[in-house]
Amino acid sequence: MATQDSTTLILDAAEALFARQGFAATTIKAIGREAGLNSALLYYYFPDKERLYHAVLERRLGTANRELSQRLTAGLPPLEALEQLLQGYARLMHDAPNLPRLLAREFADHQAAHALPLIRELAAGLFQRICDVIRAGQAAGHIRKDLDPRFTAISLVSQMAWFFVAQPAVSRMLGYEGIVPPATVKAYIEHAARFSMAALTGLPAPPAKSTRKRVRT
Amino acid sequence: MATQDSTTLILDAAEALFARQGFAATTIKAIGREAGLNSALLYYYFPDKERLYHAVLERRLGTANRELSQRLTAGLPPLEALEQLLQGYARLMHDAPNLPRLLAREFADHQAAHALPLIRELAAGLFQRICDVIRAGQAAGHIRKDLDPRFTAISLVSQMAWFFVAQPAVSRMLGYEGIVPPATVKAYIEHAARFSMAALTGLPAPPAKSTRKRVRT
DNA sequence: GTCTATAGCGGGATAGAC
């Protein structure tokens, strides 16, 4: 609790509130209160609310992106690289619980003036690299070739992303009152890894059964 | 465009705006404009903004829940039931493009006064039923027994949920400018089904390789 | 760098005419 520089204090407070309530519902005064500073001071450090928000996203996404991309460029064999990715994603979300919420809001905001471009750029870069790893795995014969690399990347990321974004609901479904306990998070991540590895390496689903029949009742 | 009753007009407009911008950023006046009605009229049909929002969610979630649960109680064999679920989820999101965004916001809003309880209840009921189907599949020997049913349910739903919630980003990643074209959506859904079926039925990932090594660089 | 005070605007909600 030793005195921190005000910029950090403000960014921290803003991040917490933006994540919890979103941009519009968060007031400058509330941020000031949360940071223990006078709200007028925010305008000394940041030109306006919009750009404060942007600064929050940049700080959080910048570190996130750096961490994640490290895990993919480590030069591991494809399957291990993907498992590391899941682990890395989980650790990221766990270390920065605000991140999933911030992301969810940005995604939901259609073409918000906000920082979507930034996110898109980061995500796209990451996405490219995941696809490349998958393709490498297919070329090396470790991953089923009938999987579309881009779709597969989405399948992998989804399992992590949704789990953390939907925390409040997920928590309830798993039978907890408040937060999902760390041990359960860990167990889920291991599940997701096993689930995904089976899908990546497993045999195609038995084409028996008449699976394609009616879709409408 | 034939004249509709004002309630529907208002609900439609409100749903669109709430989904696009969220609760706080959406003004009563904007809803009136979007609906082509005087904004004061909203207070004739709804007591306040909060309860208008609630009405929007109830309308959308009510039908959604009904449709989805039908697909699970159809008494199909487990694996087919799960595939139907994925299909149903996709159709739902496709038919009501506002739904994923509304959901994402509700999940992100920590303990918003809004309608989380409603969502939690619906989701929990559905979740229970998915788990039951998975357990049935395991008992019948169609699904690997080393998978935790609850985690597996999350893995399945995630792949659909995130794809639709993150549409704007997903679209960019797949190389499209605006919306993901229907054909691609269909292809992804088929992918997700295949991916998931392989994971559900496939062999455990080859325990060869030394997969558990370093987690930190 | 941090605070007080306040301008100025826009939003939610109401009163009441038609």
Next chain:
DNA sequence: GTCTATCCCGCTATAGAC
């Protein structure tokens, strides 16, 4: 049922003292 006019509050942002 639908519209006009308006109240009142709270928010962003600024001016300026310390």
